[in-house]
Amino acid sequence: MSGQRVLAVRELTAYLQRLLAGDGHLANVWVRGEVSNLRRPASGHLYFTLKDQVAALRCVMFQGRGRALNLRLQDGLEVIARGQVAIYPRDGVYQLYVAEVFPAGMGLASLALRELAARLEREGLFAPDRKRPLPLLPRRVGLVTSPSGAALRDMVTVSRRRFPGIDLVLAPASVQGENAPQELARALDLLGKLGRVDVVIIGRGGGSAEDLSAFNTEIVARAIYACPVPVIAAVGHETDLTLADRVADRRAPTPSAAAELAVPVRAELEERLALLAARARRGVEHRLQMARTMLERLVKSRGLARPQQELYYRQQYLDGLEQRLLASWQRQSGAREQALQLLVARLEAASPLAILNRGYAVCRRPGGGPPIKVSQEVVPGERVEVILSQGRLQCQVEDVKAGPACQGVTTPAGEPCK
Amino acid sequence: MPAREELKFEEALQKLEGIVRALEGEGLTLEESLDRYQEGIKLVRLCRQRLQEVEGKLQALLIQEGDVVEKEINLAGGENYGA
Numbered sequence: 001m002s003g004q005r006v007l008a009v010r011e012l013t014a015y016l017q018r019l020l021a022g023d024g025h026l027a028n029v030w031v032r033g034e035v036s037n038l039r040r041p042a043s044g045h046l047y048f049t050l051k052d053q054v055a056a057l058r059c060v061m062f063q064g065r066g067r068a069l070n071l072r073l074q075d076g077l078e079v080i081a082r083g084q085v086a087i088y089p090r091d092g093v094y095q096l097y098v099a100e101v102f103p104a105g106m107g108l109a110s111l112a113l114r115e116l117a118a119r120l121e122r123e124g125l126f127a128p129d130r131k132r133p134l135p136l137l138p139r140r141v142g143l144v145t146s147p148s149g150a151a152l153r154d155m156v157t158v159s160r161r162r163f164p165g166i167d168l169v170l171a172p173a174s175v176q177g178e179n180a181p182q183e184l185a186r187a188l189d190l191l192g193k194l195g196r197v198d199v200v201i202i203g204r205g206g207g208s209a210e211d212l213s214a215f216n217t218e219i220v221a222r223a224i225y226a227c228p229v230p231v232i233a234a235v236g237h238e239t240d241l242t243l244a245d246r247v248a249d250r251r252a253p254t255p256s257a258a259a260e261l262a263v264p265v266r267a268e269l270e271e272r273l274a275l276l277a278a279r280a281r282r283g284v285e286h287r288l289q290m291a292r293t294m295l296e297r298l299v300k301s302r303g304l305a306r307p308q309q310e311l312y313y314r315q316q317y318l319d320g321l322e323q324r325l326l327a328s329w330q331r332q333s334g335a336r337e338q339a340l341q342l343l344v345a346r347l348e349a350a351s352p353l354a355i356l357n358r359g360y361a362v363c364r365r366p367g368g369g370p371p372i373k374v375s376q377e378v379v380p381g382e383r384v385e386v387i388l389s390q391g392r393l394q395c396q397v398e399d400v401k402a403g404p405a406c407q408g409v410t411t412p413a414g415e416p417c418k
Numbered sequence: 419m420p421a422r423e424e425l426k427f428e429e430a431l432q433k434l435e436g437i438v439r440a441l442e443g444e445g446l447t448l449e450e451s452l453d454r455y456q457e458g459i460k461l462v463r464l465c466r467q468r469l470q471e472v473e474g475k476l477q478a479l480l481i482q483e484g485d486v487v488e489k490e491i492n493l494a495g496g497e498n499y500g501a
Contacts, residue, residue, distance in 0.1 A: 137427035137468060147478065153493055156476060165474040169488065172478060190479050190486055269469060276434050277462045283441025284455040291448050321452050 010089065017087045020094065026085040030111065031057060031096060032104055035077045046073065050081060050096070058095035059083070066098045078104035080111070113216055117243060120218070125225050125247045132230040132249045134261060137269065138198035140167040141262050142191035142229075144184060147172040150205035151234070151255040158259035163266040169197060175204040180214035185223035192227045199262045200227055202244060203234035203255035215242035224248055234258035284325065291318070298357055298389070356389040363387075366394065375400045427468045434461040 007015075020026055033050030040046055044063030049056050059081060066083070073079070083098040102111075124130060141159065145151045147170060159166050171187035174180040184202065191200050202224065204215075214220060215235045221243040224231045233248035234255045245251045252258035295318075356362070363372045366385045372378060378397050386393040425433075437458040441451055477488045 135426065135428065136431065139472070156493060160474075163472075165470070165472040167472050167475045168477070170476070170478040170491070187479075194479070194486075194488075266469060270466075272431070273434075273462055273465050273469075276431075276438050277458070279438045280434075280441050280455055280458040280462075283438060284451050287441070287446065287448060287451040318448070321449060325452050325455065 009092075013087060013089045013092065017089065020086055028082065029085060029096070030080055030082050032078070032080045033057065035073055035079055036075050038073055038075050046098075048073065048075075050079070058088075058093055059098050060088075060095055061098040061101070067100060073101065080104050113243075116216075116218055117246070120221055120243065120247070125221060134230050134232070134250060135198040137264055138166070138262060139196045140169050140198065141259075142194070142197040142200035143168060143170045144173055144187040144191065144200060144202040145170070145204060145255070146175050149175065151175075151203045154205070154254070154256045155201060155203065155259040158256045159263045162260065162263045165266070166263050169194065174214075176211045176214055181217040181219050184214060185219045188220075188223040188227050188231070192229065197229060199230050199232065201232045201234060201252075201255065201258045201262055202248070203232075203252075203258055205255065212240070212242050215244035217243070220244055221247045232258045232261055288322075288325070294357060356387070359389070361386050361388050375402055425464065427465060430461050430464050430468070434458055434465070437461070 031050060033052050036049050036051055038048040046061040048059050050059055080102045081096060081098045082100045083096045085094055085096055088095050120126065143152065143155055152170065156168060159168060169191065171191045173183035173187040188200065188202065191197050212235065224244055224247045230249040232250045232252055233245045234252040234257065235242050235244050250261055252261055363384055363386050364370065366383055372384065378384060378400060380397050380400055382397050384395050384397060386395055437454050440446060440454055446454065476491055478491045480487050480489050
């Protein structure tokens with residue numbers, strides 16, 4: 001700014017506005033003082049002055065832009081206000097544009113908590129991508145709560161109703177009072193190290209206007225974060241979440257609701273299993289039926305009307321598969337045995353020729369005889385007959401190569417031959 | 419791959435669902451489908467076992483002479499939840 005030039009008032013004011021706006025401290029300040037000269041015009045904005053023995057600060061809180069927490073503003077009240085200091089050009093005054101007002105008595109604790117929450121948030125303790133999924137069926141559910149509170153009884157009752165056999169393990173801790181933070185953190189630590197605990201609930205009973213401060217401590221927040229298994233918190237209220245609620249992997253409105261999240265309904269799991277087992281059986285039955293249909297078609301085909309020794313081998317192979325199915329079925333359920341044996345009998349009635357249909361062939365001497373399985377069984381110049389899925393080929397052997405079973409050869413499906 | 423004992427319930431269930439989908443599809447050979455079926459049966463049994471092996475205990479952790487011990491407890495003044 002030039003010292004030579006005469007400025008318009010608005011120019012000086014604009015300069016001061018820029019000056020204040022450029023100051024990082026003034027963008028977000030906390031000020032303590034006594035409310036005086038409070039005015040509430042019809043606009044809904046609030047105007048007041050914060051003062052102490054020696055100084056005064058004009059304040060404005062715009063409708064919808066600022067809020068008063070846990071208090072109703074009135075003259076004489078000691079408060080802490082947070083906001084931005086800026087120039088109001090028309091009156092040529094600086095004032096505080098208030099974002100939040102707290103009662104001064106609660107202010108310090110509230111400030112400290114806000115600062116702690118901000119720090120933990122920066123460290124990623126509340127990060128959504130850090131939330132772990134809950135186990136479907138925990139081997140044991142860990143409970144961190146007071147051994148004498150209603151929360152414990154509620155959680156046990158709900159767990160027993162959903163899954164009577166579920167194992168619960170309580171790590172007792174005071175939920176309020178001087179020792180509560182240490183006890184809660186220690187209980188979480190113990191359960192985390194215990195083993196066979198797959199989920200932990202940290203909760204407290206509902207009731208009167210309780211002291212939630214233990215659940216707003218850094219030591220408890222960090223203990224939840226450090227717990228090696230997922231933690232469900234049932235502590236705060238929808239409107240007043242504690243740090244414990246925010247760090248936990250899941251949050252529930254009550255201990256009972258937390259138990260519902262942690263413990264599955266046994267009957268539902270059993271039903272799901274039974275359904276899957278039934279679907280598996282139907283799937284494999286269907287596959288067997290397909291094989292049987294395919295075999296029947298092959299048996300009826302002209303080229304393979306006569307039963308051959310090789311085909312008996314194939315039948316044996318299929319029978320082996322049937323036996324294995326029968327065995328696993330019997331192990332699973334005796335009631336299904338009869339139905340399976342019926343199915344096996346139907347399959348045995350058919351000649352198992354599916355293999356040929358998949359591109360394999362049988363090689364033998366013309367006019368019959370056992371299949372040729374080793375190359376040295378024939379000599380160059382000898383005639384052989386190759387049976388295909390449809391029709392047969394009369395061939396003359398050009399060369400005989402010895403060697404291990406079909407080395408370097410691939411199946412029709414392109415897989416290396418075993 | 420972890421031993422069967424260490425396979426979590428939901429992992430077993432997930433595997434089982436994959437096997438059932440494969441069995442219901444058309445892509446398997448007869449032999450493969452039987453292998454899968456047998457594997458599925460094993461998983462069903464494993465899951466059922468898991469549903470049964472919990473004992474319904476309510477325990478509390480107590481500190482005795484500096485060691486953490488698990489002790490079975492009852493909830494006083496109501497149903498007996500302990501046994």
